[in-house]
Amino acid sequence: MSKKPIIVFEGIEGSGKSHHISVVSKYLTKKKITHIKIREPGGNVSSEKIRRLILNNKSNFNKNTDLLLYLAARSENINTIESSYKKKVILIDRFTDSTIAYQHIGMGVDINLIKILNKFLLKNIKVDFTFLNLVNKQNLYSRLKKRKSLNRYDKFDMSFYNKVQKGFVKISKVNKKKYQLVNSNLDIKKNEQLILNTIDQLIK
Ligand code: TMP
Numbered sequence: 526m527s528k529k530p531i532i533v534f535e536g537i538e539g540s541g542k543s544h545h546i547s548v549v550s551k552y553l554t555k556k557k558i559t560h561i562k563i564r565e566p567g568g569n570v571s572s573e574k575i576r577r578l579i580l581n582n583k584s585n586f587n588k589n590t591d592l593l594l595y596l597a598a599r600s601e602n603i604n605t606i607e608s609s610y611k612k613k614v615i616l617i618d619r620f621t622d623s624t625i626a627y628q629h630i631g632m633g634v635d636i637n638l639i640k641i642l643n644k645f646l647l648k649n650i651k652v653d654f655t656f657l658n659l660v661n662k663q664n665l666y667s668r669l670k671k672r673k674s675l676n677r678y679d680k681f682d683m684s685f686y687n688k689v690q691k692g693f694v695k696i697s698k699v700n701k702k703k704y705q706l707v708n709s710n711l712d713i714k715k716n717e718q719l720i721l722n723t724i725d726q727l728i729k
Pocket of ligand 1: 538564565566595619620621623624625627628678679
């Protein structure tokens with residue numbers, strides 16, 4: 526594996542992935558390891574514009590439009606990723622697995638279409654490792670309730686998130702060596718340590 530890997534943080538809402546990616550970014554900064562941290566949808570000025578459009582509560586796109594908008598946002602990130610690929614550690618908050626889990630498994634968009642579009646955008650870019658954060662229904666519910674404002678994708682019913690989370694787990698089983706499952710119902714500090722131990726292995 527490259528010493529400058531692409532590391533992705535995946536999981537449903539309230540699973541703690543954004544917290545953990547920030548902890549990892551601070552850790553790398555402390556160790557003076559050059560890295561970039563981006564999120565999807567979003568990550569740069571143009572992509573953040575698309576994010577606001579997709580997640581706006583007043584938006585009412587169909588599932589195919591959503592797919593194309595998520596991929597449009599990804600398209601705007603590819604240059605950013607390419608310019609740091611194998612030169613810096615790249616941390617990404619959600620990436621291609623989210624598209625399969627939400628748009629295909631959750632919403633039923635054609636998987637082949639998603640694969641073709643991702644391949645077209647990513648070309649030779651490959652994710653090296655993924656932390657998949659898992660949360661139970663109770664914690665998901667209470668974490669969403671605590672959020673100050675909910676966007677369009679924070680408002681699905683619990684069965685949808687359950688389906689998407691099971692989808693993520695299924696995806697991870699295809700290449701188990703490239704995934705670490707993080708049980709975010711457990712102690713957050715212990716999880717941070719588990720993740721940082723793996724990060725040490727990934728960048729050594
Ligand atoms: P976030 O709140 O974790 O930043 O994610 C925003 C939402 O976008 C989240 O509900 C998942 C959704 N999403 C997709 O449905 N498909 C995708 O390809 C990506 C990247 C995100």
